[in-house]
Amino acid sequence: MIELTASDGASFSAYRADPAEAPKGAVVVLQDVFGVTPEIQKIADAFAAKGYVAIAPSLFDRVKPGVSFGHDQDGKAEGAAISAQIAKEQAISDIQATVDAVKDAGKVALVGYCWGGDLAYSAANKVSGISCVIGYDGSNTVADYREKRKVPTLLHFCESDPELPLEAITQFRAWRPDVSAFTYPESIKGFGCEERGSFREAAAAKAQERTLFWIAQYVEGQKPILLKNAGAYAQAKTEKKKKKKENDDLGPPMD
Known part of the structure; x- marks a missing residue:
């Protein structure tokens, strides 16, 4: 675990996993309501194994540092009680500090699960330095539909x-x-978590395949071009076309 400091002076811990070789970029992993559990750490380790610096901030630290809970109803209730005490602006500040801590590794992807999925979707339009966002099971995300997306956004939902x-x-x-x-048939919330009874291997594998492709495309690949009126995937602006000369495309000069 490492220690980070947000812009408002709040300190928090984060689990960081580094790749064996030079990083291709970075992935910020946002926890669910159970905290930075061994499962979240395992997810970070898996991204590191794919060549990315992976980091999972402990967003509960503002209320109760160093806690994580079991994947049961009691754990869910305790985690939900803590998350309810954390203002979205505070979580966004911690996410920004986390992104800043790994941006020297290259482009940065944001991946969130459940509560973290909702935060990832919100952070996409508020946190600077993000190249793409992936959210799993964000129950409140669909209510946040009004703003166009500033970065490429991929969402996974159970059916x-x-x-x-x-x-x-x-x-x-x-x-x-x-x-x-994307939605996944015959899946329930938490379908991507191996430690929960809701785990669905086929759906989790398909979602992970799409997630890794998304990250490879927008973290390792070229920045997407901002298209006129497309608004959503604006990370790089194209140069404005030069004004056509007066006689351009007007055909041959008249006699």
Whole structure:
């Protein structure tokens, strides 16, 4: 674990995993309501094994430092109680500090799970230095549909979430065509977490495949071009076209 400091002076810990060779970029992993658990650390280790600096900030530290909870109802209740005490602006500040801590490794992706998925979606338009965002199971994300996305955004949803009807996801897709949102049949919330009874191997593998492709495309690849009226994937602006000369494309001169 390392120690970081947010812009408001708050300090917090973070789990960091480094690749064996020169990094391809960095991945910031945002925890669910259970904290920076061994599972979250395992996810960070997996990204590091793929060649990225991976870091998972302990967003609970502002309220109760150094805690994580088991994947059961008691753990969920305790984690939810802590997350409710953390203002979104405070979490965003901690995320910004985390991104700043690894940006020397290259471009930075943000990946969040459940509560962290909602935070990742919000941070995408508020935190500087992010190249792309991936969110899993963000139940509140679909209510945050009004703003165009500033970076490429990929979302994974289960199809059986009592907190998030499938119809709401369908409506979100209509509102935000600039977001790539996938649903996974016969899956429930937490389908990507191996430590939970909700784990669904096939769905988790497919979501991970899409996640790794997304990161490779936007962290290792070239910056996407800002297209006129597309608004969503604006990381690099193209140079304005030079004004056409007066006689350009007007055909041969008249006699």
